[in-house]
Amino acid sequence: MKRQESSYPLQPPRERGTGRAIALAVVMHLLLGYFLYHGIQWQNSTPAGAEAELWTEVPDTALPRPVVTPPIKVAPPPVDNTEADIALQEKKRQQQEAARQAQLAEQQRQKQQADQEAQAQRQQQLAAQAAQLAAQKAADAKQKQQQQQADKLRQQQLAEQQKQDQLKQAQADAKKKADADKLAKAKTDAQQTKKLDQERRARLAQMQGLAGGGDASSGDGLAKSGTGSGSGGSAASAGYAEKVQRLVRRNIAWAGDTQGLETVVAVRCAPTGTLLSATITRSSGNAQWDDAALRAVQRSDPMPLDTNGKTPASFTITLRPAA
Template identity: 35%
Template sequence: MSAKPAPHLEFAPPAPPGMGRAWGVAGAAHLALFLALGLATAWKTQPQTLQAEAELWSAVPQAAAPRLQETPPPPPETEPQREPPKPSKPPQPAPELEPDNSLRDAQIALEKKKLEDLKKKEAAERQRKALEKKKKEAEEKAEKEKAARDKALKEKAAQEKKEQDKKKAAENAKADEKKRQQEQAQKAKQDKADEARADALRQENLQRMQGMAGASGGPNATGTALKSSGPSASYAGRLVGRIKPNITYPGEVVGNPRAEVEVRVAPDGTITSRRIVQSSGNKAWDDAVLRAIDKTEILPKDTDGRVPPLIVLGFRPLD
């Protein structure tokens, strides 16, 4: 009879070698003992004169049976039969080894710890993948936003450039139009001036032609008027005598310098402008003469009832 093997756990240490052979040898020894006992009980009793004693050894320690007491030989008529010796008790099988609960608990604890570690590792891996996924999504979102911003900036820059080009084209067109208008105005002005010169030339030729018909000048005369005309000999003196009382000069003049003034006059005698054509060398005397002309305002007419349009007058302090 072989012992029931203990339940083997997956991570339990292996059983010591040679257990199978040991159990086989023990079983064979028990079988041989049972056979020997069976043969011993099957013997027939014979008259013995001598007593013999035998010791039976077994694998399991057993107490020896009490020694048989000698009995007197029976009468010859009858031969009493001996009681067969009582068979010895069969050897008790070795108790089954109970499994080591501490080893099983340790194995279960190890399995639990491995399972917990595996769960923790899987949870950590899931968390890592979730973080990587979230990071990747954030990066993709940032890239998309950056691409959108870049696209918007490019579109804005292109729109601004387009508007600037359009504005510049409009300004150029406006400048070209203004230049064309200026050229047209200049051309019209030039044409008008040319027309005015041509008309003046026609009028001059016409007057010259008319004047030649009634001119009173000599054969060598170079004028274009019908008759010679000009201020009378005393007219310049009259004008100086009219202007000089208006001269106010408080200082003293060294010498008797002459200041010549060009005076332009309207047909009614109104002075329109005056200027120094030759200075006296004394600016104070020149300014005093100009102030006197401005104060005079209107010049008298000549003997012919006219006023020359341009007159040059000279003024000296001591004259």
């Protein structure tokens, strides 16, 4: 409403007491006219005749009488109301000018107040926009930080997964290598066993040739069942199987399954205990356990001597993995 009012052209404010001023001017004019009328009539009137009686007396020269002069009536000067009208108009003009100046001052004050309010409103809007922009920046920064943390966590998870995959792959490669090494070692042990068996057979044949037909006590002995148990043929004493069991048991290296495995190894020895041959006569069905049992027997060379100071020529050993 204030801006709409300020857009109209300036108009002088309605004066207060205008009716009173007009009434007072009318009364003054009537009084002025009344005085003018009576003043002019007094000057134009013919003075009335006067009668006088003259008495002649002997003048008294001793005491002169004063001469009485009749008073002269002076007409009042005519009132010039031009200056009053001018003064009244000037006063009225001054009042109008003062009212106009007051209205202009009020309009200026209202305009300044409106400008101040508009400026304050703009400042509030700018402050609100700045606060909203700061809040938006803070939210964007927080979202960016959360996204960075999430990306970092995903990268850590991926790195951990890759590390686990590499570890699994390394374990698988190590297992493959261990299996390959074990297989190669088994092949090497088999070849060495075969070579040792051939050498022992050659030595046995040579010793038999020198002895003239071999030892009468040799024969096919049957070992008693048990873990690492064994006995010499018919010439073995009662405690010989326990000696063989203790010796072979120390040389068994097995970490696999222990259920249902049993391997029978036939051995041939020289009287001094030297192992001439070791052969699996009954397999357990597990090639790795059979190889471990055969190696344990081969590592037990030489075999223990019996009570008579000699080792039985041949006997069998039944081997089972310790539970």
